[in-house]
Amino acid sequence: MTSAAPRSTDRPAGLVIECRVERRAKGRAEEERALLVPRGELVQGCVDPLAEALAGLPPGIGRIDVDMRHVVFMDTAGLQFLDLLNGHGRRQSLPVTTGHWRGQPRRTLELTGLDPDDPLRGPEHDLQQEVDQLRHAIVSRPVIDQARGVLMAVHSCTSEEAWDILREASQLSNTKLRVVAEAVTASAGSDGPAPPPKVRAALRTAVRTATERHGR
Known part of the structure; x- marks a missing residue:
């Protein structure tokens, strides 16, 4: 009541x-x-x-x-x-x-x-x-948004899928999400360094999982 x-x-x-x-x-x-x-x-x-x-x-x-x-x-x-x-x-x-x-x-x-x-x-x-x-x-939200944009362009995924990839890569590599986002953003430059090996491996797994999940 x-x-x-x-x-x-x-x-x-x-x-x-x-x-x-x-x-x-x-x-x-x-x-x-x-x-x-x-x-x-x-x-x-x-x-x-x-x-x-x-x-x-x-x-x-x-x-x-x-x-x-x-x-x-x-x-x-x-x-x-x-x-x-x-x-x-x-x-x-x-x-x-x-x-x-x-x-x-x-x-x-x-x-x-x-x-x-x-x-x-x-x-x-x-x-x-x-x-x-x-x-x-x-x-740190801007760098996370930048990383999502990079993933969307490279992997032709949606904003939500890019977010899932970042979050899963962070968990798989035991790396802070902001650090993963910075690595993704830095790698997009013409002379940018590749992400560290464990982050790179985690990103590959996360992208593959997202692709399978959404049937692409």
Whole structure:
């Protein structure tokens, strides 16, 4: 049962957050859950509507769930969004979860091993370490996009297939994805060096796997 009408906050950053408070059975008792549904982009200014939404929640909330399926893009400001959620949960001693990450935001989380089903899950010190890695991954995104472009041109594959090739080569060679991307990009130049042997072998395997998977 919904005990409060949906409410939205808006900012020039292009993020709207719908807030609903629901009463759910928890054993023989009832618990009030806040469901937040952001829509738009996690860019500069995104923490303002989130802070307002959290401040406007009524007392007695037992948990907060955030449905991220309508978030279409995130940059480094998304880290501040996660930090604010995580800090609010600690201060209020509330479980806070995020889920349904899709598209570019989900792939960004995957870059550093964050759980795309709930990046807030896990011990606080682990989250902070992963957030630091995520910040670095976002900064290095251009070289990853360049590498995807090289693979698309050389192997006539789609953007998603190029992403799968990079990720699998990173895993097979036990090499950071950014390093694999840099090697691919560097090798595309007229005088560029070939990727290191273990990366080159991993790329061959990843390309072959992608080709077989898509029947080409």
